[in-house]
Amino acid sequence: MELEDVLEEYLYHCMAKGYSNKTMINKRQEYKQIKQFLKEKRGISELESITTYDLKAYIREKQKAGLQPQSIVSMWKMVAAFFNWCEREGYLKESIIKKVDIPKVPKKVLKGFTVKDVQEMIDAFSFRNYIETRNKAIIAMLADCGLRAMEIRGLQSVNVKDTTILVNGKGNKERIVFISPALKRILIKYERIKKQYFKEKIIQNNYFLTYTGTGISHVGLDNVIKEAGKRASITGKRVSPHSFRHFFSVQSLTAGIDVYSLSRLLGHGDISVTQRYLQSLSDDQLLEKAISSSPLMNISR
Incomplete structure (x- = not known):
């Protein structure tokens, strides 16, 4: 199946679930980026062709671009949500995200209001x-x-x-x-x-x-x-x-x-x-x- 078609279906799924406009804008932007990466850097346009190694390469690309760990984790949550949905819908036979390591986010203690x-x-x-x-x-x-x-x-x-x-x-x-x-x-x-x-x-x-x-x-x-x-x-x-x-x-x-x-x-x-x-x-x-x-x-x- 074409990745672009499945992504479009998933976005409609998210809208039906009632996600906010802000969330939908963020999702569209992220999926546009990963779709572009997979096509231009990995030569992939079909969902079934994506592997764990491709997703690991995507994270490395984000790290090379200078993204902070927290930003990468936020990005990955959206990517993982899509692939988990694909697995539940039967579009993927097995999970390809379980073995993808994401950077650890340093725990910061927020200095709050008194x-x-x-x-x-x-x-x-x-x-x-x-x-x-x-x-x-x-x-x-x-x-x-x-x-x-x-x-x-x-x-x-x-x-x-x-x-x-x-x-x-x-x-x-x-x-x-x-x-x-x-x-x-x-x-x-x-x-x-x-x-x-x-x-x-x-x-x-x-x-x-x-x-x-x-x-x-x-x-x-x-x-x-x-x-x-x-x-x-x-x-x-x-x-x-x-x-x-x-x-x-x-x-x-x-x-x-x-x-x-x-x-x-x-x-x-x-x-x-x-x-x-x-x-x-x-x-x-x-x-x-x-x-x-x-x-x-x-x-x-």
Whole structure:
């Protein structure tokens, strides 16, 4: 079978599964590159002709081009997903990816936000106008709910209830996250100011809107986060939506939530992804958890 035909079928399969536009763009770009490599460097255009050695050569090509291990691993996940699907569909009789070695990614401990950092970023915005209030609410929700950037941007007003939020996550998988009283206080003010600001105006259904009443773009959200970090003088740390997700995870684990519950709140399909946050607990946080779970400390006297 022609590789190009099978790739096209697989891409339609991915669209039917509900992958995001961003994911589909990345997949198309990667499959275009590997198809070009196999044809030009290995003389292959048929799926059945591809071997483990060809895929190993592709990875070596990426390494020669100067790609970092993390980028190669991300690339390989997309390649592996395609060939695994081919095997499941019966287009390949056996796996040709199991013996392909990928580079080890150095484990970096993310220097995350402290409670003080987050509080100062929330306090960096006021309630004096719509945009200031919106930004305060965005920072507070990111920190208190651990939502992804795409989930914040795509959040619909109808899905924000009194104590819960219905989140549409990766692959259109829905989950429930919870609104704490501290967050609710900010959201009440935001909703009141938003209603007044957009009075008698036609707006989109997104919960968080630009000043013109449209949904916030990826760049727009990133600018809000960067502005929060700038106002709070956060230095030496990555200031991004994912950093708040990391903060939420670490704080939840420190407070004693089990990793299975946290995995559900984060919308992870695999608990091993959630377990990575355990590795980023600081020594002080581990000490706090150790003391709170100490058998002797919990014996009634």
